[in-house]
Amino acid sequence: MGFRRLGYKIGLIRVRTVSDDELRKRVFGRMIEEFFPNVKVVSYCIEGQPEGIYDEETMRKGIPKILDAIKKLEQEVDAIIIGCCSDPGLEEGRKLVRTPLIGAGAAVAAVALQYGSRVGLLAENDLPPLVPPSIKRILGDNLIARESPRNVRDAYDLFNPKNRNEIFEAAERLKKRNVDVIALGCTGYSVLRIAPVLAERLQIPVIDPMIAAASMAVAMIYSKSIQPPNSRHE
Amino acid sequence: MGFRRLGYKIGLIRVRTVSDDELRKRVFGRMIEEFFPNVKVVSYCIEGQPEGIYDEETMRKGIPKILDAIKKLEQEVDAIIIGCCSDPGLEEGRKLVRTPLIGAGAAVAAVALQYGSRVGLLAENDLPPLVPPSIKRILGDNLIARESPRNVRDAYDLFNPKNRNEIFEAAERLKKRNVDVIALGCTGYSVLRIAPVLAERLQIPVIDPMIAAASMAVAMIYSKSIQPPNSRHE
Numbered sequence: 251m252g253f254r255r256l257g258y259k260i261g262l263i264r265v266r267t268v269s270d271d272e273l274r275k276r277v278f279g280r281m282i283e284e285f286f287p288n289v290k291v292v293s294y295c296i297e298g299q300p301e302g303i304y305d306e307e308t309m310r311k312g313i314p315k316i317l318d319a320i321k322k323l324e325q326e327v328d329a330i331i332i333g334c335c336s337d338p339g340l341e342e343g344r345k346l347v348r349t350p351l352i353g354a355g356a357a358v359a360a361v362a363l364q365y366g367s368r369v370g371l372l373a374e375n376d377l378p379p380l381v382p383p384s385i386k387r388i389l390g391d392n393l394i395a396r397e398s399p400r401n402v403r404d405a406y407d408l409f410n411p412k413n414r415n416e417i418f419e420a421a422e423r424l425k426k427r428n429v430d431v432i433a434l435g436c437t438g439y440s441v442l443r444i445a446p447v448l449a450e451r452l453q454i455p456v457i458d459p460m461i462a463a464a465s466m467a468v469a470m471i472y473s474k475s476i477q478p479p480n481s482r483h484e
Numbered sequence: 485m486g487f488r489r490l491g492y493k494i495g496l497i498r499v500r501t502v503s504d505d506e507l508r509k510r511v512f513g514r515m516i517e518e519f520f521p522n523v524k525v526v527s528y529c530i531e532g533q534p535e536g537i538y539d540e541e542t543m544r545k546g547i548p549k550i551l552d553a554i555k556k557l558e559q560e561v562d563a564i565i566i567g568c569c570s571d572p573g574l575e576e577g578r579k580l581v582r583t584p585l586i587g588a589g590a591a592v593a594a595v596a597l598q599y600g601s602r603v604g605l606l607a608e609n610d611l612p613p614l615v616p617p618s619i620k621r622i623l624g625d626n627l628i629a630r631e632s633p634r635n636v637r638d639a640y641d642l643f644n645p646k647n648r649n650e651i652f653e654a655a656e657r658l659k660k661r662n663v664d665v666i667a668l669g670c671t672g673y674s675v676l677r678i679a680p681v682l683a684e685r686l687q688i689p690v691i692d693p694m695i696a697a698a699s700m701a702v703a704m705i706y707s708k709s710i711q712p713p714n715s716r717h718e
Contacts, residue, residue, distance in 0.1 A: 285706060288521050344600065350689070352598055360594035361703045363622050364586055366578065388597050390624045449707045455584070456707050465703035469595045472519060472695040473683045 257288050260467050261323035264295040265334040266302035282464040294319045301404040305377040313339045324349050329467040335435045336382040350470035357466040358459035359388040362433040370429030373398040374436035395427035408438040425452045432456045491522050494701050495557035498529040499568040500536035516698040528553045535638040539611040547573045558583050563701040569669045570616040584704035591700040592693035593622040596667040604663035607632040608670035629661035642672040659686045666690045
């Protein structure tokens with residue numbers, strides 16, 4: 251009866267190259283572990299992309315590195331999160347490993363759907379793909395509006411305090427479209443921990459992609475992690 | 485920086501009337517609390533429906549009771565799960581309260597989408613609604629097959645050990661349709677803790693609706709539960 255073990259290990263692939271010093275801060279790892287006390291996060295950071303993945307070209311460049319990381323992490327963890335809302339390598343990675351694989355984009359879309367049929371997407375910028383394919387697949391007609399902050403291209407711009415107001419304004423534009431909920435379409439927003447700030451300002455739910463991904467990971471791990479009691483029922 | 489508090493309270497509405505003795509066993513509450521150690525579950529059970537909600541008539545009968553329960557639980561908890569995959573009262577309840585409201589059906593559908601675009605639904609029986617509206621909205625074209633165990637109408641039938649093989653056979657029929665994942669479309673399957681058993685037998689992922697709902701609840705609670713650090717970023 252009950253669980254084989256109470257702790258789970260999630261592998262997290264960071265798609266923005268950070269310094270060793272920044273990596274030690276474990277921004278995402280700590281965020282997930284604080285919220286999911288029985289989860290331990292092992293991070294892996296791709297090389298040579300300090301500006302992150304922010305358009306089709308940087309995505310193409312990143313995918314082979316992400317697939318390598320998936321193969322490296324697979325043996326060690328119960329689930330793997332690709333820490334980017336464009337879900338680079340998600341489709342390809344599923345063919346490589348049986349470990350549950352979660353894209354932050356697919357995850358935030360799935361959580362947003364819990365609130366209703368009018369979902370707004372707050373993307374990082376206005377570069378293609380405007381709506382990542384896995385977000386489009388999951389939201390379908392439930393996606394009614396998309397916005398992004400002006401003056402922002404990549405992670406550096408997003409983190410620049412002078413653009414903070416642009417983020418607020420883009421979120422306000424979404425709210426005016428009468429959305430039920432805002433899905434944050436970039437994990438840079440998770441670094442800023444801006445979901446609760448926006449939710450408070452706008453008084454509508456705002457979903458964080460990294461927390462959404464960790465939640466999905468936990469639900470997916472369940473399928474394999476429990477020693478089921480023998481035909482026990484109520 | 486960090487969290488205002490580390491524990492969260494989820495209200496769970498049981499749509500099958502159980503005895504006080506059974507209620508004390510806290511089947512769902514314990515299941516969620518074991519898997520989410522920082523969550524405390526407060527259960528509320530509707531009256532007069534010992535066979536649960538298993539068709540349109542029992543659903544109509546249950547909805548006002550569920551809405552009453554939502555109003556009672558609202559002040560006390562951070563999120564409310566409607567413990568039925570037909571999501572009775574979900575739409576109506578959203579208009580009543582601002583507390584995040586999760587339907588087990590919408591939740592299991594959204595988690596299943598993380599695995600790909602070929603989702604199979606294992607329902608409780610063959611009575612309408614064959615696919616609950618919120619599951620249909622979320623899965624859309626990604627739902628490619630639906631099955632249910634023969635000889636099963638309600639919770640009593642589902643829990644009857646003589647029907648266990650019918651459950652296995654229905655799941656096998658879904659697998660033959662070449663699905664990526666099976667979503668369990670009845671919380672009776674959660675009582676049986678059958679998701680990991682089926683996943684092991686069929687060697688494909690099988691999603692439990694109650695764990696899916698709790699995962700969604702946690703992701704939705706985040707939006708309001710964090711004291712954001714002042715403009716802190718990497």
